[in-house]
Amino acid sequence: MYVRLVSSFGFLMVLCGSLSLEAKTLQKTLKNHAGKSTKIRQTIVLSIDGFPAYYWSNPKYRSYFPHLSELFQKYGVSEITTVNPSVTYPAHTSMVTGKDPAEHGIYNNTLSDPFEKNDGGWMWYAEDIQVPTLWNLAKENRKTTANVFWPVTVGADMDWNLPQYWRKKIPEDDKLLRVLSTKDLHKEAEMVVGSPLNDVSKDEVKLKTATWLFHKKKPDLLFVYTTDLDSNHHGFGPGSEKALVRLVELDKAIFSFLQSVGAFTPKGPAIVIVSDHGFHSADSVCAPNVILKQKGYINDEVGTYKLTFKSSGGTAILLPGGNVKVTPDEIQTIVSAILESCPGAEWISGTEVTSAKETKVGSTESLHLHDDVNLLQSKIHPSALGVLRTSEKLFFSGTRKGEVFSKSQNPIHGHGYWNGLPEMKTIGFVYDPRGKEHSFQSVKDVFGIIKDMLGLKEKKTKGPRVSTKP
Structure with a gap:
């Protein structure tokens, strides 16, 4: 399924060979300094978007x-x-x-917006x-925070914020970022680094x-988000020549970044490296909204929808x-109409999962998978009536x-496939200068790991925030 192209093999082996001395230097640093630090001074969370666990x-x-x-x-x-x-x-x-x-409350990358x-x-x-975030918690504990392009951070209450945002992905977007970032921070960063800073x-x-940011502002907690691996996977596929060449380059850039912040030295920061999802490939398309339109649940002429x-x-x-019922x-x-048309599709309601292989029009035969169907509205979306999923190339x-x-x-x-699919598994790495081990089983564990490493205490709240979104 994932192909390692022979044409790039020689080039990559030469490049990797040239990096071997740097790798040995890093290994020596790790051995000399691991476990000697007793107090965490700064913490960095680095995200590598789209790093599948099967790469490791x-x-x-x-x-x-x-x-x-x-x-x-090593760790x-x-x-x-x-x-x-x-x-x-x-x-x-x-x-x-x-x-x-x-x-x-962040149910997807984009809003549900059928008519664009x-x-x-x-x-x-x-x-x-x-709900409260790590930057909210850090502020309550008088810790400072900084960000380079972490998702969903426009307007975040951070000390130094460079949020991810774009509209047309042209130089005009830079003006938007200057306004949306902490005052004067975007312009200052570009002058220091010597390159435009935007989503492209x-x-x-x-990095x-x-x-x-790490050296100049000295934040207690720094978020860093990288996107190029994910972009190459979408464009050319996981395991493709272009994606793997970019991975080699990104690996070197991350190594340089870790060196530059003094990672794995006695006074260096704590490090969390994490990714958000794996990757899968499809060769067929199912468009369930076509069925909804055919049955009158979506009306393009007047721009309304029931489902x-x-x-x-x-x-x-x-x-x-x-409020449609x-x-x-x-x-x-x-x-039934969708599953009849789309081989490999499964339907999960609040109580059952039904697959296309066993469903005929009018049939209610189903498989019961308790872990999957339980609490859809409390985990995925509070208004979800059900979910279509697949383990096939669909x-x-x-x-x-x-x-x-x-x-x-x-x-x-x-991606976007059910999180139990092996291809959606991703990676999580923790370096705690205190030598403490952390359980890392889910992307959600980042919150608890950072909370522990920075000693963040949660204040009691009067009640949950109430969403005003439809």
Whole structure:
């Protein structure tokens, strides 16, 4: 399924060989300084978007990230589970809150917006997070925070904030970032680093910016987010030549960053390296909103809907429009039509999961998977009527046009699949200067790990925040 292209093998081996001296230097540093620090001065959370666990579990890929492999072998790395849906913004918000999407309020990368009224806007804004975050907790404990492009941080209450935001991905976006960032910080960062800082900037620029922030502002907690591996996986596929070449480059850039902040030295910072999801590839497309449109639940002419499927790639959540009520029989009829048309699809309601292999129109035969169907509305989305998922090479599209099911002319590389799918597993690494070990099983564990390392205490609250979103 994942191909290591022979044409790039020689080039990559030469490049990796040239890095071997640096890797040995890092190994020597690790041996000399591990466990000598007794007090954590600063903590860094570094996210590598789209790093699948199988890159580590399959030894053939390790030569493409020799420096990270050195760290993982020395201190250990965990194969961790992401959340549902297994996409970037919900997962990163779960890291900083310790909660599932249904609780923290970032249900997807983008809003449920069937008629594209938001012009493709993402869930950029920290005000949409419905529970306390690590930066909130740090502030309560009189700790300072800084950020380089962490998702869902526009308007976040941080000391030095460079949030991820874009509109057209042209130089005009830089003006937006200057306004949305901490006053004068974006311009100052660009002058120091010597490169434009925006969503199309290479990860090397973001890492150099993070180095400057670390030394200049000396935050107690620094968030750093890199995107290039994920972008190459989407464009060319996991295991592709271009993705692996970029991984080699990114591994070197991360090594330089860790050196620049004095990681693994007696007075160095604590380090958490984490990713948000793995990757899978599809060769066919299911468009469940076509069924909803055919049955009158979506009306393009007047721009209204009673039901809509919000796609995440490997899953699609059925959501009601406003206060619309639908009967179980209506939902069963819709689901039967979709499963009849889309081989490999499964339907999860609040009580059962039904697969396309066993379902015929009018049939209610189902498999009961208690771990999967339990608490959909408390974990994925509070308004979810059910979820379509698949373990096959199938992609759920949000389109209302064309056929319900079609074969794709080119492979579709993505994620959003059920978090129990092996391909969605990702990685989590912790270096605690105190020598303390931490349990790392889920992206949600980042919250507890950072809370422990910085000694953050939670204040008692009067009650949960109440969402005002529909």
